[in-house]
Amino acid sequence: MPRVQLVGATGYGGLGMLELILAHPHFEISSLVARDVRPGRKISDIYPHLVGRCDLEITTVDEVNIGDEADIVVFSTPDGVSQQYAKNLYDKKIRFIDYSGDFRFESQVDYASYAEKHPSIRDSTHQTENLLSAAAYGVSELNQPAISNADIVGNPGCFAIGIILGLAPLFKQNLVAEQIASVDGLTGSSGAGKKPAPLQHFSHLNDNVVPYRVMSHQHTVEAEIALGRLGNGSRATVDFIPHLLGTTRGILNTMHINLDKTLTRENLLSIFGEFYLDNEFVRILETAPTLKDTVSSNYCDISGFISDDGRRAVIVTSIDNLMKGQSGSALQNMNIMFGYKETTGLERGPLYP
Numbered sequence: 001m002p003r004v005q006l007v008g009a010t011g012y013g014g015l016g017m018l019e020l021i022l023a024h025p026h027f028e029i030s031s032l033v034a035r036d037v038r039p040g041r042k043i044s045d046i047y048p049h050l051v052g053r054c055d056l057e058i059t060t061v062d063e064v065n066i067g068d069e070a071d072i073v074v075f076s077t078p079d080g081v082s083q084q085y086a087k088n089l090y091d092k093k094i095r096f097i098d099y100s101g102d103f104r105f106e107s108q109v110d111y112a113s114y115a116e117k118h119p120s121i122r123d124s125t126h127q128t129e130n131l132l133s134a135a136a137y138g139v140s141e142l143n144q145p146a147i148s149n150a151d152i153v154g155n156p157g158c159f160a161i162g163i164i165l166g167l168a169p170l171f172k173q174n175l176v177a178e179q180i181a182s183v184d185g186l187t188g189s190s191g192a193g194k195k196p197a198p199l200q201h202f203s204h205l206n207d208n209v210v211p212y213r214v215m216s217h218q219h220t221v222e223a224e225i226a227l228g229r230l231g232n233g234s235r236a237t238v239d240f241i242p243h244l245l246g247t248t249r250g251i252l253n254t255m256h257i258n259l260d261k262t263l264t265r266e267n268l269l270s271i272f273g274e275f276y277l278d279n280e281f282v283r284i285l286e287t288a289p290t291l292k293d294t295v296s297s298n299y300c301d302i303s304g305f306i307s308d309d310g311r312r313a314v315i316v317t318s319i320d321n322l323m324k325g326q327s328g329s330a331l332q333n334m335n336i337m338f339g340y341k342e343t344t345g346l347e348r349g350p351l352y353p
Contacts (some may be wrong), residue, residue: 001026001027001028002026002028002071002072002338003027003028003029003030003069003070003071003072004017004021004027004028004030004070004071004072004073004074004334005029005030005031005033005066005067005068005069005070005073005284006018006021006029006031006032006033006073006074006075006076007034007061007066007074007075007076007077007081008033008034008075008076008081008099008220009032009033009034009043009058009075009076010032010034010037010043010046010058010194011034011076011077011100011193011194012190012193012280012322012326013076013193013322013326013327014032014034014074014076015047016322016327016328017074017193017330017331018043018050018054018329019050019254020173020327020328020331020345020346021331021345022053022054023345023348024331024337024344024345025282025344025345026340026344026345027334027338027345029054029056030068030069030070031056031059031064031065031068031069031070032056032057032058032059032179033058033059033060033061033064034058034059034060034265035060035061036060037058037059037060039060040057041057042055042056042057043055043056043057043058044057046058046108053125054204054213061098061307062213065262066085066088066089067085067088067089067092067094068195070094071095071097072094072095072096072097072167072220072334072337073085073089073094073095073096073097073137073260074096074097074099074330074334075096075097075098075099075100075102075238076099076326077099077100078096078100078120078312078328079100079101079102079115079118079120079121080100080102080121080127081100081102081140082096082098082100082102082103083102083126083128084127085130085133086102086103086127086128086131086152087128087284088153090131090152092255093151093153094272095150095152095153095337096151096152096153097138097152097153097154097155097330097334098152098153098154098155098203099155099330101115101118101154101157101218101342102126102154103131103152103153103154104135104138104154104155104156104157104222105137105154105221106132106133106135107132107227108125108126108132108178110221110225111124111129111132111323112124112125112126113221114221114222115218115220117213117216117217117218117220117221119213129259131152133213134150134151134152134318135150135152135153135154136149136150136152136153136154137153137154137156137222137226138153138154138155138156138244138329138330138333139156139161139164139165139226139259139329140329140332140333140336140342141165141168141276141280141281142164142226142230142278142281142351144336146186147336147337148337148339150151150337153204153333153337155329155330155333156222156329157218157219157223157324157325158187158191158219158221158251158319158321158326159185159187159217159223159240159242159251159253159322159325160219160220160221160222160223160226160316161300161319161325161329162182162185162251162253162300162317162319162325163183163185163219163223163227163238163253163255163317164223164226164227165182165282165302165317166253166255166300166302166315166316166317167227167255167257167315168226168227168230168275169271169272169274169275169276170257170259170313170315171227171228171231171236172230172231172275174231174232174260174305175248175260175261175263175271176231176233176236176257176258176259176260177183177257177259177260178237178258179227179231179232179234179235179236179237179292180236180237180239180257180258181227181236181237181238181239181254181255181256181257182238182239182255182256182257183238183239183240183241183253183254183256184243184253184254185240185241185243185251185252185253185254186242186243186245186248186251186253186291187242187243187244187245187251187321188245188247188248188249188250188251188291188321189205189244189245189246189247189248190248190249190318190321190322191251191321191322191325192244198243198263200244205244205245205246206246207219207244207246208245208246209243209245210243210244211241211242211243211244212242212243212244213242213245214241214242215240215241217240217242219240220238220240223236223238223240224236224237224238235304243295248292248293249291249295249296249320249321249322250291250292250295250318250320250321251291251299251317251318251319251320251321251325252289252290252291252296252317253315253316253317253319254314254315254316255314255315255316255317256312256313256314257312257313257315258311258312259310259311259312259313262309262310262311263306263310263313264306264310265304265305265306268304268305268306268313269284269286269303271305272284274300274306274334275318280342280343281299281300281324281332281342281343281346282299282300282301282302283299283301283302284303285301285302285303285304286303288303288305288316289301289302289303289316289317289318290318291318292350292352293318293325293350293352294318294319294320294324294350295320295350295351295352296323296348296350296351297323297325297348297349297350297351298320298323298328298329298331298346299320299322299324299349299350300317300318300319300324301317301318301319302315302316302317303315303316304316315336320350323339328346331345331346332346
């Protein structure tokens with residue numbers, strides 16, 4: 001049974017992966033690692049809903065070596081952390097998945113474009129540039145062959161995966177005029193993680209919608225690169241406006257494009273249905289998806305609409321930012337890496353209401 005070391009176990013992303021692995025028939029947790037944890041503290045001390053389900057002690061990076069007793073390491077950590085351990089893990093042939101943007105890009109140039117937009121990254125130079133080409137970009141529906149053979153997988157950003165899955169079929173068929181898309185993204189507060197910040201203060205966020213990083217969000221970089229490669233090869237343009245909602249989970253992206261040929265709505269939905277025919281986690285809907293349609297699941301729900309003249313399209317996608325946007329995609333990628341069915345351990349459906 002493959003052993004999983006979970007680094008960053010006390011954050012929302014680490015918790016999500018832990019909960020999934022506890023129910024997985026093939027993977028087992030070998031250790032939980034986090035910073036600034038008192039000696040002897042158990043994960044169930046931090047998250048009491050895990051009492052009786054997982055009472056493992058949390059170790060710090062000073063108490064355990066990253067990669068020890070592990071067949072794969074999952075980094076649920078901020079940008080820059082996995083770079084510190086990547087060479088050692090790669091040399092030891094220990095595979096790893098990283099939630100951050102450290103290994104989403106094939107070149108230093110692309111990584112620098114992302115890093116320069118990221119509010120928490122001070123140095124846009126990658127510490128292990130030579131390993132970037134060894135990593136697979138973890139959009140399971142598009143990159144399964146590369147992921148299955150990879151020792152390093154860079155999990156996609158939560159906004160990016162909803163945008164990419166929503167536009168990939170149209171870029172693939174070169175239907176997007178000038179390769180330009182305008183996107184409005186809505187996200188719950190958990191996407192920013194556990195650390196408190198003024199933007200997420202209850203009194204500010206409750207009953208509120210807050211645009212932020214308008215036209216400058218870091219996830220646009222990977223979306224533009226991935227969509228451009230599906231199309232004519234040049235980088236796409238994604239004009240992206242994220243909005244923070246006074247909700248906990250979920251991402252809803254509404255995407256506007258001009259079309260290079262006239263389509264009916266039937267044509268549009270048929271394109272999506274054929275493109276995702278063999279992908280169990282992508283559902284094509286007749287009606288517009290909502291945030292609650294995918295909460296707690298690994299689904300990406302998609303619908304599309306066409307203007308009266310047939311030359312403009314609106315695509316709407318819904319995902320759970322902590323599942324399809326994070327731990328769910330990571331486990332889907334792990335399943336692919338170890339030769340298991342993609343849906344293993346991810347069978348749970350959305351929770352409603």
